[in-house]
Amino acid sequence: MYVAVMGCGIVGSGVVRLISKNREGIKKRRMTDLEVKHILDIRDFPDSPFAELFTKDFNDILGDDDVKVVVETMGGLHPAFEYVSACLKAGKSVVSSNKLLVSQKGYELLQLAKDNNVNFLFEASVAGGIPIIRPIVQCLAANEVEEIAGILNGTTNFILTKMIVEKMSFADALALAQKNGYAEADPTADIEGLDACRKICILASIAFGSHVYPESVYTEGITSISESDVAYANDMGAVIKLIANAKKISDDKIEIATAPAIIFRGSQLAGVSDEYNAVLVRGDAIGDVVFYGKGAGRFATASAVVADVADCAIHLERRKYFGWDEAKENYVSDYGKHQQKFMVRVETDDAGAVRKVFGDVRVLNRENAPENEFAFVTPVMSLDEVKRELASLPVTIGNIIRITDY
């Protein structure tokens, strides 16, 4: 079965090499023989062992009836969206690793796939190679999924791990991540939480059945996390992680957010270190299941892409049922009103006033804290309420970090 690959960057080149390397094994395991016929890229790769497969003309793929499955590993919205749409309309199944594309255009593309009786699969768009989309759809099909929470961005998890384990500052940890190739020169999408947000949108769309757009989701990165926050979390027996999570409230309402969160040690998510990812899925029958592994990297991500390609090849004549409805109005609840506990760090000369307002709070300690620093755990309340109460007090806010029970 002939395959075309659009975009020969890290993941795309991994896909080409993995299909070539494990072709016999895939044939044995999945009864389908995969072969890459075209590779689309605007760059030249004269030294590639696959040099003769390269083209700069998308029509070489679109017009080739032998090509039944097209891989999109270009990234970005355009022209990925136009190319994928054209392929689906031409009766080709498409496999994508592009979380931006799926989080923004997933509903439209799934509809296009349905209308043209082909498949649009994107296991690699969330948590790299870790199997998560197919397990939710197939393996947990007997469950009502109640909640999903994940460490979905390896860059920020690497940075936070260095801050927790080696007491590095955020700036030093970011610099190290860049040096090690875990963070890009412009790390905005990672450290501001945008990347993790796109991924939880995809998971929420699948698990709860309606498209969720990243724009509708409260998103906070890790740039505000200080070494003192890490130390106070440690005093609670906890760590700080960038958590993207979504919870079903009713058929018409979900809670969803991407923001730092305090996670108690002993939880499976707390033990996820360095550049690793993990996704916790809470189902009404299964309870909590956690999927852990590498969330990025050439071959880890290619592993998920190629598995989808094999699935498309097997399902050429019979579409897999897989999709979700369009976005619902007022579906995403206001994050400021979510009821939860928070760790609050303030500067104040009047901790007594803070205690008077927040009640009998748990006070946190760290070594070498300035005398006017006060950190505590709030009762269950909303972020709006926390901010309103703090605004009435003689304090300078240091940070406010939610506490989760994952």
Next chain:
Amino acid sequence: MYVAVMGCGIVGSGVVRLISKNREGIKKRRMTDLEVKHILDIRDFPDSPFAELFTKDFNDILGDDDVKVVVETMGGLHPAFEYVSACLKAGKSVVSSNKLLVSQKGYELLQLAKDNNVNFLFEASVAGGIPIIRPIVQCLAANEVEEIAGILNGTTNFILTKMIVEKMSFADALALAQKNGYAEADPTADIEGLDACRKICILASIAFGSHVYPESVYTEGITSISESDVAYANDMGAVIKLIANAKKISDDKIEIATAPAIIFRGSQLAGVSDEYNAVLVRGDAIGDVVFYGKGAGRFATASAVVADVADCAIHLERRKYFGWDEAKENYVSDYGKHQQKFMVRVETDDAGAVRKVFGDVRVLNRENAPENEFAFVTPVMSLDEVKRELASLPVTIGNIIRITDY
């Protein structure tokens, strides 16, 4: 689509209730409408809300052409094997949670399913509700699986957790497990490792492509683990877990074992506590992935069964490709020759003699150790060699526990 359930114990009754409870959701997610038509059990259930579905006659199921999928949750080899065989021959797909059946008769039953163009699925037979079989087959299809290691028995993991965290003795921890319903009155199959062994045989069969019989696998339970072993492991920064693992050496040779193992803290498997299960899969593209969750329990296990039932319903007319070859001769290597490190605990008045034989070993310490107790870490060597060396020394062997790098 009509379903029959054979065996209405913990799991079977969970299947009936889960299909009833989540029928609408399953219909929406998987486009298949499941309904239980018969429940086979030799017992009477006059107060069950499903009382009118019960039968004591297997032929009520076998002869009913409306029933396309049969669930086997009876346990045991007989008559489960005969009933499942008869159903497959009659053109019915079968879903089983029975690890004894699959580990002993998997190859035969998969062949029967193939010959009759139906499906035989058994996700629930390993690690309860945790998705593991389908992810290996489908999601990791692009990988050559190199190694699998799991905590596959909740009872023993509960006991070891109590020994590690609460410093309980084995006997007290076993009694607590029985009191809490995690261990049966006769706990032999759990504590002697037989249950975990059956499960790793199923995983090895799937991952490496040839049937592995439990009888061919070195199997050691946890009854020899003492509080002193736990303490010495702690001195290494590690914990003791019952690990079932399998590793591909070549197309014609695997290493496989079920035995206690020392796992360093910080590893994902080390953090798996209480009655939870986890499976680590090491693939050539993906690296390590870990699947974690409840390995037993009514609804967790039923979750996996019902997902398989839905998959059978969707694939009524088209068989899923899924299976393995028959057992190979000399396929399982001799465990006594596996090269690894060991923690050795002995009684001796001449630790110097031990050191002379084993070289510059790492010596371990614990509080309140008797003066003649000596514990150390061997170099990489085989269990046969360790035993041979010890036999030549003036020592009484306390325990020999392998050390893994998972």
